[in-house]
Amino acid sequence: MASERPAPSLRRALLAWLVLPLIVLVPLATALLYLLAVQPAMDSLDRALTDTAVALAQILDERAGQAVLPLSAQTAHALRADLVDEVVFAVGDAQGRLLGGERALLAQDPRLARGDWRFFDGQLRGRAMRMVAHGASCGAQTCPILVAESLGKRDAAARAVVLAAAGVSLLLALCLALLARVAVGRGLRPLQQASQELERRSLQQLEPLPLQQLPREVAFFGAALNELFGRLRQAVGAQRSFLDDASHQLRTPLAVLLSESAQALEQPHPPELHARLQRLHAAAERSAHLSHQLLTLARAEGAALERRGSACIDLVQLVTEAAADWVRPALAAGQDLGFDLQPAATQGEAWLLRELLSNLLHNAQQHAGRGAQVTVRTRTEGGQAVLEVEDDGPGIDPADRARAWDRFHRGSMASGPGTGLGLPIVQHIAQLHEGHAELLAGPSARGLCVRVRLPRAVR
Template structure:
């Protein structure tokens, strides 16, 4: 099993997005650190406000430091909707003036006016603490305020979620931008690829290289060079076909004419059968060479630009060519009828005439003597239909499945034939962006060949 071809889009996206796996966590951590510290500082400042308020209450009485703190004031200093707030105020000798003795025991002994923030434990609970060396007369009194970590934990979680959300949003935006950028960068390649996929043998124009990135323009240049070589090969093929058509038609025409004249002139009876076979072989060779050259010229035309295609009315084309079909129809006692409606297509007239000629010739040859052959043209919406129907013996399902194969003739086919008529019809239809199909006649016998072509723009 062949390995899957690497995807350029996937490779670019992997190299663009893989760094985000590392950068997003780093960005999240950086955003967290940058945002959480101001939040923690704000909460610490709230603790200093409480410490400053307590420092303002300290008094000096008769050389002794006192803390005239009412119950209401103490309650107000401890009030908090989320956390537990505890304070302790001591004198210069370390005696408790107010608050929690257990908190005063954690006094870090600061100099006057100094501040210190630290984490500690109080009654088995983690607390955030601030210590302040407050001035009390000529001495320094310690003031400590502690607060549980509820608001800090909530703030840390909020900051973490915000940082993660911002980083994730940034990552998604970068991923989307990378996807759009890669798609935009590859769009010229996709357009060139789609242009190549849509092209058939009718289009060997150079690819427009203006839209291609410089990094891949050399590939487009190589393709255009290949198209140029193919156009040169087409020119050589057309020249060969023109020369071959002249070289083949002249001797075959002479052979056909001479054999017909010999048959009409007196000749020994024992040579009559041989001369008939010679004349039939000349007819078949002339018809075969004409069809081979038609098929080759049609394939050569497929390699040319379709800018020379013109608007053609199939009904008018049938009318102009009908005179060529009347004589064979009279010779075979066939009823040749027409049901023509305007049917405008875009194409090359000589190819469409060959298509018509092969359809009618095929019907006249295989429908048999006394058959009815009808040629129809009509337009349905954006589709033009060309039908040639006969009430002859038709084809069975097996022969219809292989009818488009070159040189294949049905088992019920009678008379001379090359097996190229229907393949030429299908090929010319495809050159005009259409298709041909076979159907059994409406009465359950005969054959109807339907050619579908796009209607020419008005």
């Protein structure tokens, strides 16, 4: 069987569509910022080269029709001075003869017209340089002036611009990602609140969801849920009507059958019919009990959907009222029915809890046997209300206890008539009240103790 794929995350999908474009936009923004910032920096450094060229053009002179460069050693040193880069210059005459500076640099003269400027990259003595060439006026002639500078400041400026552009882009991307996360979280908050509201709801709460809290785009989903809740409420009403009708229709013929079979046993009859009448009466009793338990189970499940609220139930009073109905059957079964009642209260439905107690007492009466001692206890323990019914009968085999809560299952040690629905009804009613039932060994490791733990009610 193929494993089920996990459901896609709406939050993750929204974040992906918002954040993934940043993977493309951040490099583009970095490149754009780099281009916008690095060019002005390079232009500024190029202007510094033109300053040196202009200074050389001011020194350049013409004597007797020949261009001369009256440049002192101190001036030449000053023109080459730089804390970071190596600065080299070369000045030639119209015939290409060197008037001052580096001959190797003059060899890269691009032969410009008078007044023209050109910036270019080149190599000088195997080193990359940024160069500027200028066609300077020297009398009636045009003399080339070239100034070259190594790339130290340019490389440092480019690195600084790259780091600044990348830093700004990453900071912007992080801010946008954070804002996207916050925006998605705030956008999905109504859905989360609606989901939490549904999780908190039990089968007793089928009121419509407040659609005004949902975004317009998912309000249709909330409306569909409200329609479903409405259909469930209608189904609960139909189930309740059916159960009431079924209870009425079944109770009368079964009661007649029980009464007629009991009277037939009491009245004179042929001996050969006695065993048959006993079986008929036992089947009628079992059918009446089974129909009562099935209807109780169905009504309990219907009550889970129908119940709007619950009352504070005093378990001591509940057991006291039930005692009158069970003392006489216990005496008839030859059992000693006792009570150990301490204050305990819970929130719930009184009729459901009475059915729970009736099933426990009926089970004890049917299976504990004659001479058994049956004790009903109530108390408060660990913040919970506890109801126990304990007997010293044969009990339930430990191997059967796990399945004792299954419907229609009867243990290997079960004796007497039974339907296998008593304990499942007990567990179901306990769970409807947000509690649970457990099976324990009876006194001196004999018998059975059914302990029901329910939330404690504070009165």
